[in-house]
Amino acid sequence: MATPPTQPTTTTTTTTTTTTTAVGTHHLPRITIKYCTQCKWMLRAAYFAQELLSTFSTQLGEVALIPATGGIFTVTIYHNPSEEKQTQLQSKDVIEETVLWDRKTEGGFPEVKVLKSRVRNVVDPGRDLGHTDRALKSGAGAGADAAGAATGGVDATAAGGKNGESQGEKGEETGGEKEKCEDCQ
Numbered sequence: 001m002a003t004p005p006t007q008p009t010t011t012t013t014t015t016t017t018t019t020t021t022a023v024g025t026h027h028l029p030r031i032t033i034k035y036c037t038q039c040k041w042m043l044r045a046a047y048f049a050q051e052l053l054s055t056f057s058t059q060l061g062e063v064a065l066i067p068a069t070g071g072i073f074t075v076t077i078y079h080n081p082s083e084e085k086q087t088q089l090q091s092k093d094v095i096e097e098t099v100l101w102d103r104k105t106e107g108g109f110p111e112v113k114v115l116k117s118r119v120r121n122v123v124d125p126g127r128d129l130g131h132t133d134r135a136l137k138s139g140a141g142a143g144a145d146a147a148g149a150a151t152g153g154v155d156a157t158a159a160g161g162k163n164g165e166s167q168g169e170k171g172e173e174t175g176g177e178k179e180k181c182e183d184c185q
Contacts, residue, residue: 020157027061028080028095029123034066038181041073044109051112052119055132059123071181075104077122097099098122 031052033043042065049063081096096099100118101110110118120127 029060029077030062030064031060031100031119032064032066032071032074032076032078034074034076035179036069036071036073037067037071038069039071042067045073048110048112052116055116055129056119056123060119069181071104074099074103075101075108075110077119081123082174084184 033045035041045065054064077098077100078095113135131157
């Protein structure tokens with residue numbers, strides 16, 4: 001009987017890197033921006049993430065974009081409680097969740113200066129944001145400016161949408177049909 005030819009053997013080398021960070025931990029403060037993919041708000045979410053990272057750089061541990069549906073656009077920060085609250089809770093393992101912006105309750109999208117101010121109030125309350133703080137102080141007394149701030153400075157009816165969304169953001173093309181987010185209508 002003839003033996004079949006043998007195949008040459010190959011070896012694969014893999015490298016594993018181990019870190020000292022415990023599994024399941026996040027770098028704090030952690031900001032999550034949850035956005036509706038059906039409404040095409042990913043670029044808006046990425047823009048806000050870029051602005052926050054540019055302003056706060058290493059003061060933020062992480063900024064995450066979380067795709068969702070249902071007309072959702074929320075910005076949430078996860079952080080350690082203040083020292084006063086840690087003393088009251090008698091635990092250092094507590095992570096606090098603060099919603100900085102919710103499109104459905106606030107109406108529309110935040111202006112960047114408003115979002116930066118809210119992040120600053122949690123991350124470093126004593127920090128001066130320079131022109132952002134000056135713009136907030138000068139616009140606080142104007143009624144028309146405050147209404148525009150809720151929709152990101154855009155007249156929602158002129159843009160063809162509601163709550164500051166333009167018509168191009170309402171749905172997503174899929175196979176020739178327009179798929180619309182029911183909650184965004």
